[in-house]
Amino acid sequence: MAANPASAQETDIRSIGPWHTTVEVTDHGHMIGDPASETVLTEFISYTCAHCAKFAVEGEPRLEIALIASGKMRLEVRSFIRNALDLTVSMLVACGEPRKFKGNHAAFLRSQDRWLEAARNAPQAQQAIWGRGDRSARLSMASALGLSDKMTRQRGYSVIEINRCLSDDAFAAQLMNNTNDARAEFAIADKPSFALDGEILPNVHEWRTLYPVLITHFQSLEGADREPELGESQFD
Numbered sequence: 001m002a003a004n005p006a007s008a009q010e011t012d013i014r015s016i017g018p019w020h021t022t023v024e025v026t027d028h029g030h031m032i033g034d035p036a037s038e039t040v041l042t043e044f045i046s047y048t049c050a051h052c053a054k055f056a057v058e059g060e061p062r063l064e065i066a067l068i069a070s071g072k073m074r075l076e077v078r079s080f081i082r083n084a085l086d087l088t089v090s091m092l093v094a095c096g097e098p099r100k101f102k103g104n105h106a107a108f109l110r111s112q113d114r115w116l117e118a119a120r121n122a123p124q125a126q127q128a129i130w131g132r133g134d135r136s137a138r139l140s141m142a143s144a145l146g147l148s149d150k151m152t153r154q155r156g157y158s159v160i161e162i163n164r165c166l167s168d169d170a171f172a173a174q175l176m177n178n179t180n181d182a183r184a185e186f187a188i189a190d191k192p193s194f195a196l197d198g199e200i201l202p203n204v205h206e207w208r209t210l211y212p213v214l215i216t217h218f219q220s221l222e223g224a225d226r227e228p229e230l231g232e233s234q235f236d
Helices: 008-015 050-058 060-068 084-093 098-110 112-120 124-130 135-144 147-153 159-166 169-186 207-222
Strands: 023-025 030-032 040-045 074-079 193-196
Touching: 023 098, 030 098, 040 050, 050 060, 050 098, 050 112, 060 074, 060 207, 074 084, 074 169, 084 098, 084 135, 084 147, 084 159, 084 169, 098 112, 098 147, 124 135, 135 147, 135 159, 135 169, 147 159, 193 207
Parallel strands: 040 074
Antiparallel strands: 023 030, 030 074, 040 193
């Protein structure tokens, strides 16, 4: 006898996330979430930006639990390159399969204070060489600052994989071009910056100011009087 078709309830259950594990590469970065979600939050991030590291701790987990995992919203993360170290870390974060992106992203932002301090304490002559941002400079930075070790010991990469990613001049050029495009289209000055459904959010550069914007947005979509669950609303 043929098996009975799944009930509507069972089908609905199977179609529910967890969408926070779905990651796709876009022309400008990485998209996390349900491809069918109509709401897209774009985060422009510099890996050498302290405020970006703070948002990764304060905001991203709340977005993931409340909005991305449930399929209500997608999050696109785009690198905004400010310097050669930004470029190097962005290339490492994007290295490998899309599914590795989130772990790489979190690993570098949550340890930012250590590797960024090491870069600042490097000899001026060495910093000047790194500032070129070319292939040899990227490889040198990754080795001297322990970035390659982080990828091998914590993220399971081989040295060959790391060197291949850092040697990709075409991708380096793409990251720079994407930054120039973002600067021209959105007039980004501060990081992190955010766009909601393609529209830049003025004066929104942290979880404290992003939170009420998202509350208003989803209230208008749902026609609800109550606030959607977005995690803690108190701030340090």
